[in-house]
Amino acid sequence: MPDAEESAHGPSRRAVLGVGAAAAGAAVVAGTTGFAVGRATAAESLTLNAYEFRGDHQSGIVTPQQDRLHFAAFDLTTTSRDDVIALLKDWTEAAERLMAGSELGDGAVGGAYQAPPDDTGEALGLPPSGLTITFGFGPTLFSKDGVDRFGLAARRPDQLADLPHFAGDMLDEAFVGGDLCIQACADDPQVAVHAIRNLSRIAFGTASIRWAQLGFGRTSSTTTAQVTPRNLMGFKDGTRNLRAEQSAEIDKFVWAEGGDGQSWIAGGSYLVARRIRIRVEVWDRTSLQEQEASIGRTKGSGAPLSGGNEFTEPDFSRAGGNGDPLIPVDSHVALAHPDQNDGQQMLRRGYNFTDGADHLGRLNAGLFFLAYVRDPRTQFVPVQEQLSKSDLLTLEYLQTTGSALFAVPAGIGPGEYVGQALFS
Amino acid sequence: MPDAEESAHGPSRRAVLGVGAAAAGAAVVAGTTGFAVGRATAAESLTLNAYEFRGDHQSGIVTPQQDRLHFAAFDLTTTSRDDVIALLKDWTEAAERLMAGSELGDGAVGGAYQAPPDDTGEALGLPPSGLTITFGFGPTLFSKDGVDRFGLAARRPDQLADLPHFAGDMLDEAFVGGDLCIQACADDPQVAVHAIRNLSRIAFGTASIRWAQLGFGRTSSTTTAQVTPRNLMGFKDGTRNLRAEQSAEIDKFVWAEGGDGQSWIAGGSYLVARRIRIRVEVWDRTSLQEQEASIGRTKGSGAPLSGGNEFTEPDFSRAGGNGDPLIPVDSHVALAHPDQNDGQQMLRRGYNFTDGADHLGRLNAGLFFLAYVRDPRTQFVPVQEQLSKSDLLTLEYLQTTGSALFAVPAGIGPGEYVGQALFS
Numbered sequence: 001m002p003d004a005e006e007s008a009h010g011p012s013r014r015a016v017l018g019v020g021a022a023a024a025g026a027a028v029v030a031g032t033t034g035f036a037v038g039r040a041t042a043a044e045s046l047t048l049n050a051y052e053f054r055g056d057h058q059s060g061i062v063t064p065q066q067d068r069l070h071f072a073a074f075d076l077t078t079t080s081r082d083d084v085i086a087l088l089k090d091w092t093e094a095a096e097r098l099m100a101g102s103e104l105g106d107g108a109v110g111g112a113y114q115a116p117p118d119d120t121g122e123a124l125g126l127p128p129s130g131l132t133i134t135f136g137f138g139p140t141l142f143s144k145d146g147v148d149r150f151g152l153a154a155r156r157p158d159q160l161a162d163l164p165h166f167a168g169d170m171l172d173e174a175f176v177g178g179d180l181c182i183q184a185c186a187d188d189p190q191v192a193v194h195a196i197r198n199l200s201r202i203a204f205g206t207a208s209i210r211w212a213q214l215g216f217g218r219t220s221s222t223t224t225a226q227v228t229p230r231n232l233m234g235f236k237d238g239t240r241n242l243r244a245e246q247s248a249e250i251d252k253f254v255w256a257e258g259g260d261g262q263s264w265i266a267g268g269s270y271l272v273a274r275r276i277r278i279r280v281e282v283w284d285r286t287s288l289q290e291q292e293a294s295i296g297r298t299k300g301s302g303a304p305l306s307g308g309n310e311f312t313e314p315d316f317s318r319a320g321g322n323g324d325p326l327i328p329v330d331s332h333v334a335l336a337h338p339d340q341n342d343g344q345q346m347l348r349r350g351y352n353f354t355d356g357a358d359h360l361g362r363l364n365a366g367l368f369f370l371a372y373v374r375d376p377r378t379q380f381v382p383v384q385e386q387l388s389k390s391d392l393l394t395l396e397y398l399q400t401t402g403s404a405l406f407a408v409p410a411g412i413g414p415g416e417y418v419g420q421a422l423f424s
Numbered sequence: 425m426p427d428a429e430e431s432a433h434g435p436s437r438r439a440v441l442g443v444g445a446a447a448a449g450a451a452v453v454a455g456t457t458g459f460a461v462g463r464a465t466a467a468e469s470l471t472l473n474a475y476e477f478r479g480d481h482q483s484g485i486v487t488p489q490q491d492r493l494h495f496a497a498f499d500l501t502t503t504s505r506d507d508v509i510a511l512l513k514d515w516t517e518a519a520e521r522l523m524a525g526s527e528l529g530d531g532a533v534g535g536a537y538q539a540p541p542d543d544t545g546e547a548l549g550l551p552p553s554g555l556t557i558t559f560g561f562g563p564t565l566f567s568k569d570g571v572d573r574f575g576l577a578a579r580r581p582d583q584l585a586d587l588p589h590f591a592g593d594m595l596d597e598a599f600v601g602g603d604l605c606i607q608a609c610a611d612d613p614q615v616a617v618h619a620i621r622n623l624s625r626i627a628f629g630t631a632s633i634r635w636a637q638l639g640f641g642r643t644s645s646t647t648t649a650q651v652t653p654r655n656l657m658g659f660k661d662g663t664r665n666l667r668a669e670q671s672a673e674i675d676k677f678v679w680a681e682g683g684d685g686q687s688w689i690a691g692g693s694y695l696v697a698r699r700i701r702i703r704v705e706v707w708d709r710t711s712l713q714e715q716e717a718s719i720g721r722t723k724g725s726g727a728p729l730s731g732g733n734e735f736t737e738p739d740f741s742r743a744g745g746n747g748d749p750l751i752p753v754d755s756h757v758a759l760a761h762p763d764q765n766d767g768q769q770m771l772r773r774g775y776n777f778t779d780g781a782d783h784l785g786r787l788n789a790g791l792f793f794l795a796y797v798r799d800p801r802t803q804f805v806p807v808q809e810q811l812s813k814s815d816l817l818t819l820e821y822l823q824t825t826g827s828a829l830f831a832v833p834a835g836i837g838p839g840e841y842v843g844q845a846l847f848s
Binding site for chain 2: 123124190200201209212232357359
């Protein structure tokens with residue numbers, strides 16, 4: 001190695017960032033993390049948020065929803081409980097470093113020269129970008145094909161009941177289930193991809209990716225400061241989503257209790273993941289009137305068809321000139337509204353996706369629905385059963401191709417590993 | 425329709441943006457476009473650049489490389505020359521509006537209520553985000569299977585010769601060729617996806633998507649102000665790329681001449697698109713030493729192994745203690761360097777991609793190589809032939825699965841449509 005290169009083999013990601021700053025001839029000081037980063041455009045310099053991995057709850061649930069997603073479901077390839085624990089310990093350590101924007105291990109460029117780098121390196125020089133990493137446990141972790149591989153069968157909460165088949169589901173086994181899951185959200189997709197790649201690499205020999213999904217645009221907001229985004233049907237999505245600031249509702253609808261002896265899940269949540277393909281070409285040939293009638297809101301402002309603005313409460317009783325309700329009874333808004341669902345709410349955290357084009361030249365695009373709930377049996381299943389049978393939108397324009405459910409353990413304190421309460 | 429909603433059916437995207445601003449309770453004034461946009465985070469407010477569609481050259485070539493890509497290749501489904509011209513006119517009008525951040529047609533929410541909206545709507549409320557739309561013509565536009573469908577066979581430039589088969593190519597027909605292509609680059613992927621979707625929709629009945637690729641992280645810089653990004657091998661990529669500021673080199677290596685009677689291509693360029701999958705898992709198990717020897721640069725700083733910093737010229741003659749060159753002769757840098765290639769250079773504009781995981785749980789990830797050249801026969805083909813036979817990196821870790829070549833016509837003036845010179 002030439003002398004001049006020596007310095008490249010030791011620095012932390014922070015140090016490498018310094019190099020970047022010098023190269024760019026410009027530095028921006030990050031408020032939350034305190035290090036300097038040089039980036040070509042101002043847009044790139046504003047992804048400096050770093051969140052804490054440890055806390056009462058896992059990050060990535062009520063955290064302000066980032067713009068990009070890489071989600072992966074894993075199958076365990078081991079039958080050893082100790083292997084699983086070791087993996088969760090390794091993942092915990094890695095997640096903490098990744099979220100801080102640090103390199104893994106001795107660093108991508110700081111490890112032994114004769115060994116593979118500990119970090120794959122593509123996030124070197126990138127700020128933390130608001131990365132959150134959220135871990136979940138699928139039903140098959142507890143029992144798979146009737147086999148209790150890891151001595152966890154008795155620890156499965158009732159809430160983690162397998163999702164029923166919903167009318168119209170056209171599930172592709174390539175997007176169903178998983179023993180474990182990782183949700184990586186960030187404001188830079190390269191940072192999210194880097195996280196999943198390196199966590200997958202750490203799992204080598206213990207778990208492998210079963211399926212994965214990238215999302216490029218959020219379809220809900222988790223804080224009141226966020227503007228409601230649009231889904232690929234072109235409508236605002238998530239207007240009525242729960243927000244982090246609604247602490248009473250978050251406690252009531254999101255955080256799991258530890259009843260029935262399953263104290264390990266207290267402070268955690270349940271994550272429903274559904275890959276919903278939109279029949280884009282059909283939708284795009286539908287009149288504005290029918291689109292709005294299917295949703296129950298206007299396309300422009302997102303206001304309910306009963307009037308007002310985006311945040312006006314829908315008035316399901318208000319009738320138009322012909323005596324019919326202005327918001328059709330089979331519209332998505334009507335059927336999904338808490339008033340029609342025993343007051344139930346969910347914390348949604350979905351993303352738009354486009355996975356290229358299919359062999360017919362149609363965009364393979366849709367909504368990767370993610371929702372955190374306290375109990376899927378009462379909050380997700382009844383609503384989805386109603387939608388799958390009656391919802392104009394679901395029946396005509398959507399096709400659910402993937403589905404999975406995970407128990408998301410609570411956050412952890414210093415020295416603990418994610419999911420430790422389940423294994424102790 | 426309730427009265428309150430009337431106002432939602434007329435506004436331009438600009439007007440809708442105003443609604444967004446009010447909802448967010450914050451407004452940021454864009455320097456380049458002059459309208460106010462409300463967005464939740466500062467990062468989101470900094471994608472306000474709007475570029476001009478018309479000009480001497482098409483945008484999206486020397487434009488500062490945006491962070492996100494949606495690329496689509498199209499097959500013409502018509503045999504009518506007039507249909508092709510009509511499509512190019514429609515695409516021109518739409519591209520100009522899309523790049524300005526305006527809605528298409530009468531607007532997503534401003535068209536006839538009984539008709540499908542002119543715009544699919546998912547970019548409503550989003551700023552222009554630096555969108556550029558670049559059109560190209562594949563060899564099959566001029567002649568396909570020996571048939572001159574559009575009376576263009578005699579207008580095919582010699583430079584648009586079919587690419588030869590390169591050693592090691594493992595092409596998937598799903599990612600090869602195309603009569604037409606559109607490269608949409610933006611700093612917000614939703615804006616790029618919206619552009620391709622709507623242009624594809626406009627083409628219905630005339631052309632359909634043959635294949636498409638999303639890219640999430642640029643792998644080169646096209647201006648000196650941009651920091652060199654990293655590819656998914658974790659190395660800086662594009663250190664020696666041509667930059668817009670090098671006007672003499674851009675003239676020499678990028679803009680096509682109109683010789684041999686093909687004056688229509690003067691001021692245009694040729695685009696080489698190659699979908700290169702990285703054998704991620706193999707690469708990740710390779711020692712740092714071998715990784716750096718394969719590239720010829722250090723992973724940390726990106727400096728050549730002969731010493732210095734990222735931008736130091738490689739010294740291919742400098743030997744290490746054992747007498748061997750510090751930069752291996754079969755490294756990527758050595759084989760791709762202009763000194764080894766008759767001084768040839770390319771303007772690269774590639775992107776990282778990750779298309780989920782394959783059925784073995786391996787990341788389906790790599791580099792979507794895009795390069796603009798004055799003559800592919802002298803600038804791309806010889807370099808790639810050398811790499812495909814001798815380059816350690818290419819031989820061991822890369823697998824080219826897609827390939828296409830396009831003639832990119834020059835920019836257009838007021839009243840013209842893209843490619844008009846070819847058809848007149």
